[in-house]
């Protein structure tokens with residue numbers, strides 16, 4: 001497709017983003033599709049790119065359109081594309097695997113060693129149109145709105161964390177009740193957890209956790225979390241714990257709350273090294289500890305589609321306000337001032 005479009009651009013190495021109205025519409029290759037973007041969501045990563053922190057400096061190659069949590073309609077397909085057709089409603093997997101490395105060959109594409117990141121290392125989707133390799137498009141059921149479809153990518157980390165925790169029939173601790181933690185709580189219930197305990201430092205978030213399926217809520221700032229959990233599990237501990245916070249103290253508390261031979265899953269990213277007592281808390285107790293990266297392609301997406309349909313999943317608690325892409329700065333300002341929820345941007 002020829003012509004120009006609007007979009008949010010990282011124009012040069014340095015701070016800031018600009019909204020432009022004269023960008024060329026991306027030209028697709030033989031394996032790619034062109035998506036008319038209907039909705040997008042603002043991510044913490046986009047704020048890092050705006051602020052131009054070290055993480056961004058090492059990955060982003062300006063000038064380019066940013067944004068990676070998007071949904072829209074397929075309007076053009078490349079000559080080799082057989083898995084998408086014009087008119088399909090899709091969302092996008094932001095991890096573009098190489099399909100050739102050892103990990104891709106062993107069904108671990110989410111940790112591909114040559115991964116490209118949509119909207120980070122290659123141009124993204126905060127624009128009227130975006131292109132992506134066709135096998136990175138997730139096909140949406142008709143009953144999923146574009147706004148809700150933008151939640152697959154970011155909330156998928158929470159769902160993947162629950163998948164990695166093997167929760168069926170188990171007592172599970174979810175530490176951290178922001179949007180990803182709340183998603184993990186409902187996901188744990190949907191995947192058959194017997195009991196979900198949610199902890200956070202903020203009572204308002206814990207109330208929402210309860211609405212979204214938590215059986216027990218604990219304000220870990222007001223009590224000794226480990227003692228509290230031991231008391232409610234006959235001194236044994238939870239079968240599995242999922243840390244969403246990435247905070248060292250919270251990770252340690254979650255690890256100590258897991259029973260011997262239980263499972264600990266780290267989802268939240270610590271900003272610095274975390275110290276742990278591996279001898280006492282992990283080795284002697286045979287705890288299994290793992291991390292997750294991104295989403296299983298497409299297992300996590302299909303799981304989340306189920307979670308989204310569950311009446312316990314209150315997606316309106318996950319999504320914040322809606323803005324035109326031209327007003328993206330207002331969305332960033334709201335996030336920075338602490339307004340909760342994922343902000344939606346529309347072309």
Ligand SMILES: [Zn+2]
Nearest residue numbers: 043045069154
């Ligand atoms: Zn994101």
Ligand SMILES: [Zn+2]
Nearest residue numbers: 098101104112
């Ligand atoms: Zn690969």
